[in-house]
Amino acid sequence: MSASRAPSVLAPARATLIGCGVLTAVSALAGMAPLIAVVEISRRLLHGDTDVWPIIVVALAALAVKQLGTFGAGVLTHLADIRVSFRIRRELLGKLRRLPLGWFTDRNSGVVKKTVEDDVAALHQLIAHSVVEVTAAAVPVVVAIGYLFAVDWRMALIxxxxxxxxxxxxxxxxxxAGTKYPEFMTxxxxxxGAAVEFVNGIGVVKAFGTPGVASRRFQEVSRNFARFFLDWAKATTRASVISEILLSPxxxxxxxxxAGGxxxxxxxxxxxxxxxxxxxxxxTTAGLMTVMMSIHPLVTALSVARGIGEVLAAPELPVPASPIVPDPDxxxxxxxMRGVxxxxxxxxxxxxxxxxLERGTVTALTGPSGSGKSTLARLLPRFDDPQRGSVELYGSDLRDLDPAELYRHVAFVFQDAALLRMSIRDNIRLARPDACDADVRAAAAxxxxxxxxxxLPRGLDSVAGEDAELSGGERQRVCIARAILADRPVLVLDEATASADPENEARIQDALSEVARGRTVLVIAHRLSTIRGADQIVVLDEGRVAERGRHEELLARQGLYTRLWEHDQRARQDAAERLEAGR
Incomplete structure (x- = not known):
């Protein structure tokens, strides 16, 4: 994204910031008056002139102007910061509603949280402080140098x-630094993101006795960040210290x-x-030091503004002006799907x-890692649009449907079982806010x-993440309950048992059997034993359909599916042997 996005984010505050910059400049000029007064009073007294009260009065008046101007500029910039922060948060929330769901699945919650909360908060420094602080420090430097040249050009040069x-x-x-600051923000x-991922998963991994697994990525990112920052600091610390010594009063x-003596x-x-x-x-040195110390937060804030601009400029999935209502009959x-x-x-x-996907059937997608299974599954709930080809629901292209209408027909349960920080009851009821407690309990059953x-301590009123610590498989079953309550005719299940333990896998499979009954289902699973009963199994390889058919038919062909099946069986046998040996 071009750097122009940062000014566009700050555009509503531009006039206020310019006005406050001018007001601060005037205040800074007025603040120089007492210093000039000291010199002029000394000059008069040395020449025997004791009429210094006019100078004192002017200096005090200028000091009052400085204080009022500084206070006024500070109030105005803080009011501008409040207005801009509110507007940006409102625009971001509106943008997040319009972004394709694929945009979120490509990013972890830590990145989104940082943009909406931390980055907007970081603009406070830029809007409320940087302009007035840099102006207040720079103007006296310019005025002081000009004054010194007027007094004596030789000493001014020295x-x-x-x-x-x-x-x-x-x-x-x-x-x-121009390239280092964006890298620093990255x-x-x-x-x-790694910290959020670690905190969200710590309860589950503790339950399974493997906290080291969850912390590994966070530790790796922390080490890499520390290595980057230390290398940068080593390259700049010596020169920074020398410059500070040279510029110190x-x-x-x-x-x-x-020289003067x-x-x-x-x-x-x-x-x-x-x-x-x-x-x-x-x-001059004090002002210059202030300007230099303001560069880092200023550049950081501009980088943050560009990041917010990137989110606001992210492409949205087009919504038709005259959407079609699909006919389920x-x-x-x-x-x-054709030519996707x-x-x-x-x-x-x-x-x-x-x-x-024929009505009331279960279609299973499988294939090697990276074969395109999850990408294909994401197209049905329109997380993304295909770049070529089409995806149709009841004969209507998804791009011709209103998203709200699409989700009245399609539900999904994906690998990352996300629960909001609210009661488990309300998490299930997200699918149907008007559902009664009996329906919620029936779906959970x-x-x-x-x-x-x-x-749980408070039953279904327990709050996810507070007094409801659930394993990954348990969270997945809560999401399945949500899908059951939604009662959509089409269901997408992406790797629903990929990370579940054997006990949870069995419970999840029982739950999936319930939710799939009478629905059209597209399911992806790495554990092929879970899809043996599927009406249609589609094997993907490098983004293409390599094979399709029922389980027995595919095994008889001795192709890719057979190799995947044999590998799956060996893995399950090895896991069972390790489990038996550990008893």
Whole structure:
């Protein structure tokens, strides 16, 4: 995404920020008046002129202007921050509603949370502080240098020596920061995602005694982030320290006192001018240091704004202006896929797939890892659109349907069994908010999970993630209960038992038998024993249909399915032997 997205995100605050920048500049100019007053009062007193009250009055008035201007600018920028943050959050929430579901499955919840909460909050620094702070620090630097040149050009040039030296060293320290800051933000996003993944899964892995497995990815991301940050810090720390020493007020005072004292002793610099350089010399370095320290949060905030802009610019699935209402009684297959092609960048996932799902049948997808099973399953609930070809429901192209209408006919249970932080009852009722408690309990019973839920501290009123710690298989059965309650005629099940333990696999299979009864089902499973009874098994390989038929027919062909079946049986036997040996 181009850098122009950052200004577009901040566009509503542009006029306020410009106005506050001007107000801050005026305040900073007024804030210089007391310093100039000190020099001018000293000059008059040294010449025997005691009429200094007019200068004092002007300095006090200017100081009042500075305080009022700074306060006013701060109030206005904070009000602008509140307005912009509210607008961006509203736009983000609206955008998230319109984004294809595939956008979410391609990202973990930590990334989405960081964008909606952390990144919007990070804009506070940019809008409420950066403009006024940088302006308030930069204006005195410019004014001080101009004033010193007006007093004595020789001393002004000498005063610039540490400034120039410090800036040169600092520029070397920051070389490459333009590419490092985006990389830094990327690592923070990865770290946030890994942390959320670890926290969400810790309860389950503790129950199975393998917390090291869950923490491995988080530890790996943490180590890689630490390695990146340490390498960056090593490359910049020495130069940064040197630049800070050169720009520190004591260093500048040493130069000023040495050079100014020599010029004053030689009679080339009046004492009052020497005083002016002592007063204003430290102003330039202090202001410059503030500007330099503001660069990091400023660049970080701009990077965050660009990230928010990327989300707001993400392509949405088109919604038809005049959507079609599908006819469930239309003749032909319930679902028809023709010439379906899909790619992730240059990687082809599906290449000309044809598939029919007949009414009331179970169609199982299988194949090697990366063969396109999950990608194909995601097209039916329209997580994505095929790049070529079509997916039809009751003879109507999904692209001609309103998404809400599509989900009145299609339900899905995917591998990541997501439960919201609300009661288990309300999690199941998401499918049908008006469902009564009896229907919720009946759905849970059909999903083979009611006995487990009744055993929770508050039964179905227990809150997921608080007093309802469920294993992956148990969460999956809650999601199956949700699908049962939804009572949609078409159901998509993606790897529903891929990560379940044997006991949960059996319970899940019983639940799936209930939910599949009388429905048209598309199911993907790596454990081929779970799909032996499917009406149709479709074997994918490198994005193409390699074989299709019933279990016995495919075994008789001695093809890819047979090899997958034999591998599955060996794996199950090995697992059973390991389990027996561990007893």
């Amino acid at each position: 005063s610039l020596v540490p400034l120039v030296a410090g800036l040169v060293v600092y520029q070397r320290a920051m070389a490459g 690592w923070l996003t990865r770290l946030s 004591p260093s500048v005072l040493v130069v000023m006192v040495g 020599a010029l004053t002793a030689a009679g080339w610099l009046p004492l009052t001018s020497f005083l002016a350089f002592l007063v204003f010399g430290t102003v 239309a003749p032909g297959p319930v679902v028809r 092609c899909f790619a992730y960048g240059d990687t082809v996932a599906l290449d000309g797939v044809d598939l029919d 059909q999903a083979q999970i009611l006995d487990r839920l009744d055993a």
